[in-house]
Amino acid sequence: MNYLDNIIKPKQANQNTLVIFGSILILISFLDVVLLSVFDINLTGSSKGISFFLPLLLGFIGMYYIRFDHTNFPLINRFNKSLNIDWLNSIFTLLSIFVLLKFVPLILNWLIFDANFIGTAKEDCTGGGACWVFINVWLKRFVYGLYPDSETWRINLAFILLFVTIGASYLAKPKFKKYIILFLLFVFPFIGLSLISGDVGGLVYVETNVWGGLALTLIVSIFAIIFCFPIGVMLAMGRRSELPVVKYFSVGFIELWRGVPLITVLFMAANMFPLFLPEDVFLDKLIRCIIGIILFEAAYMAEVVRGGLQSLPKGQYEAAKSLGMGYWRMHLFVILPQALKIVIPGIANTFIALFKDTPLIFIVGLLELLGMIDLAKTNPKWLGFAAEGYVFAALVYFVFCYSMSRYSQKLEKRLSTER
Amino acid sequence: MIKSLKKFSIFLASVALLVGLQSEAFAAKKSRTLSKTIKQDHVKCGVSQGLPGFSNADAAGNWTGIDVDVCRAVAAAVLGDSGKVKFTPLTAKERFTALSSGEVDVLARNTTWTLSRDADLNLTFVGVNFYDGQGFMVRKSSGITSTNGFKNGISVCTNTGTTTELNMRDFFNSKKISYEPVAFEKADEVVQAYDAGRCDTYTTDKSGLAAQRTKMKNPDEHIVLPETISKEPLGPAVRHGDQVWEDIVRWSLFAMIEAEEYGITSANADSLKTSENPQIKRLVGSEGELGTLLGLGNDWSLNIIKQVGNYGESYKRNIADTGILPARGPNALWTNGGLLYVAPAR
Incomplete structure (x- = not known):
């Protein structure tokens, strides 16, 4: 017992x-x-x-x-x-x-x-596990799309330049930092674009229909991110403006673009828009789609920023005004720096969502990363490797989205001023 | 008010007439699409976003496939270089708008030639480059060897939103067999579901069945039934209203098929310039003025044959050697019991 x-x-x-x-x-x-x-x-x-x-x-x-x-x-x-x-x-x-x-x-x-890593053809995959040979063989296509192999150094150079400038903006003294960031926002996009598309300075012209893969994903997202932000801020300010024309234009714009799905916007930009253009005016399909994405995301960005503007106590506006600041100076030096700091999580959210929205351009025939994977997995010599392709895509997307998220958290901490 | 409106409408009508007459006269001499193509120095061609054997990119980034070869043939005929093609991958939904908006000038995207598309969508099919038809795949172990073996309550895997689904419904309704459709958006999902045993049979175009079969865990366990339940003539299409361009695309395709009929290949095309047969000589450009009639150089068909090959070479390279459909079936020449019969180039 x-x-x-x-x-x-x-x-x-x-x-x-x-x-x-x-x-x-x-x-x-x-x-x-x-x-x-x-x-x-x-x-x-x-x-x-x-x-x-x-x-x-x-x-x-x-x-x-x-x-x-x-x-x-x-x-x-x-x-x-x-x-x-x-x-x-x-x-x-x-x-x-x-x-x-x-x-x-x-x-x-x-x-x-059980996976196979080394080889050049489907037949090298004998292990029964994943066939990473598929990724290995197609990696160049996944990264550069159908961009000619002999010219890919231009894409590399553009992105190396981008990362070097970003690195420099970290290390530089605050005095120069401003200029580097201005360069990054307003000069670099056009340098990068002309480097990749060519036709200047003796570079071969590479048409946008062969752009693709991860490079295209990044080009689209970087352009959309850079341009949707200022437009969004302007719209947010416009919506709170006391001038009726500005106000109702902003409200109308935001509600219109938020009210339609992105797929519709892309389809209109890619297929319907050329029907309205005169015969001899030609705007590249990629540019049309990027503009569509920018306007679409700007509407979302506007609402995020407006949240920040509204969260500031009235006293801030009054204090700025009593110092004799006008509308623009008040917003530039007092209101926006505080408001944007508050909405960093929201901004990061929008950017990450935007990055993950880019595969939608696949439906108008632009072959970004996921589109290239879809194309590769229908090659008669490589049928049946969808899982490997999607795992690879998931990994790439995770790396980019996670680093964006970490960066925004770091930014939040660095800019935080306890109030 | 009404009077002035009337005047205005008369004015509008006369302007429209004038413009119409002028463009008519222009078109008689030269095609707008042709001059645009020559000016930009490439053929704008819409293809699918990846369909085994029809249009696809290889790991080196080059487009290949039987649809792609039609575009290359047009480029060889018009510009003398089969490489001068700008391929635009298109989804099934946007293909027709892309053609009518001028985003592409040739649509070679495994598109079935039907009356409604031909008449309603303002496009013109120039011919057929692949005769397909819907079929069924079953497991060998099921013991079914023909569609007569289908029993009530059979479950069928298929794609959503295509004519495949409609054909299937018509077929089972006319045979009075009850069936259970299991539909998915993407071909991969359909194949996976069928391979996992979620349905008894899988239906799509026969070329598709053959290609998807190679993806299965054990391809030898599955057979494609002999019956074909629909006609799917797949062919390249162009916009309405530019007959010169239409002729060029049509005869580029016909030249490939006729070259096979006369045994002209990319390898022997040059040596056949001195052939005895006048038809062969016309095709390799050493006799007659066929190119000029189309508004092209006289070496148009020679360029096609030398750079792209004849239809048989294209079929072998893209469909047979890739293991999709080794047998020509309906896509053999009429002289070999197939359906390929084109008007003579003379």
Whole structure:
């Protein structure tokens, strides 16, 4: 009786033994799940349909025995505190660990262990896992689109120049910083564009129909981001203006562009707009689409910025006015710096959404990263590698979106002035 | 007020007449699209965004495919260089607006020639470069060997929003078989669903079935049934109203097919200039003035054959050698029991 009592109600005195016993039970339950899912060996004899049941029971008993307020093992203490608080908590802990143990090896197998990395053709993929050969062979297309190989250095140069200038703006003294940023915003886009499109300074003209891949994704997003921001700020100010024409124009513009889906805007820009143009006027399809995206995103940006403008206390406006500042000086030096700082998360949100909206240009036949992947996976020699392509795209998008998000958080911290 | 309106409308009408007459006279001499193409030095061609065997880019970034070859042939005929093509990938939804807005001048995007498209959409189909038709794929293990084996309650995987879905409905309704459609937006999803066993049969155009079959986990477990339930003549199209350009695109395609008929290939085209056969001589440009009649140089068809090849070469390169449809089937020459029969170039 005493013995049984000891089992059901663990005593502090037998703590060490119980903790070791419990840990062993838990380890056995983990081992069972791993063996069953990875090596197909059934240790506990439970059928595959309820493969988690027996390990769960074992683990549950084990968890029960190690659940002391304080043990001699620091690791177990930490475990108890966060993952083994009561019986319900322990079940969720076990189930989560089981699911991870079951699926992480499968995913890793597909991604790495059974995957093929080296080769030049579909036939080199013999492992049964992912065929990264596909990405390897097509990487140039995914990055540069159908841009001629002999000219890709121009794209590289444009982007290296961009990153160098951004780096310089970090390191430069505040005095020069202003000029570097102005250069980045208003001069660089056109230098980069003429470098990539050519036809100046002896560069071969490369038409926009061969632009594509990640480079096109970045070109579209960078242009849209740079230009939608100032337009958005102007619209936000316009909407709060007391001049009726300005006000109602801004309201009308914002509501119109927010009221239509981006796909419609792109379709209009790509296909309908040329019908309204005179015969000999030709505006490139890519430029039409970028302008469409800029106007669309500017409407969203305007509302984000307006949120910032409205959150400022009236006193700020009054203080600026009482210093004798006019409308523009007041906004430029007092209102906007504060308002924009407040809405940095919102701005970052809009930019990230914009970046992720760029694949929509695929529907008007522009082959950005995702479009190139779609094109590659229909090549008769490379049929059936959609999963690899999309995993690659997801990774690329994640890297860019995550860095944008981190950058905005850093900016927020740097500019924060406690009020 | 009314009087002045009347006057104004008469004025408008006469202006319209004048402009119309002038452009008519202009078109008789030269085509607007042709002169535009020569001026910009490339043919603007709309293709699909990736369809195995029809239009596709390879890893080096070059467009290939049987539709792509039509565009290259036009460029070879008009500009003397098959490389002078600006390809615009188009979705199914935007293809016709792109053609009518002048974004592209030739639409070679596996488009089925139908009355409603021909008459209603202001475009003109110049010929057929691939005879396709809708078919069914089943698992070998199902024991079905023809559509007569379909039983009530069969589940069918298909794409949404295409004529495929309508043809399927017509087919099953006329056969009085109840069926359960399982439709997806993208071809990849349809294939995946069928391969995972979510439906008994998968239907789309036969060229598509053949291409998708190579994607399956185990291609040998599936067969394409012999029946064809719809006619899908796929061909290049141009805008209404520019007959000269229409002729150029039509005869560029016909030249490829006729070259195969007379055994002229990219390899032997030059040596056949001195052939005995006048028809061969006309096609390689050493006799007659066919090019001039089209408003082109007399070496137009020679350029096509030398740079793009004849239809058979194009088919072999894009459809047969890629494992999509090794057998020519309806796309063989009429002399070999197929449907390819074109008007003679003479």
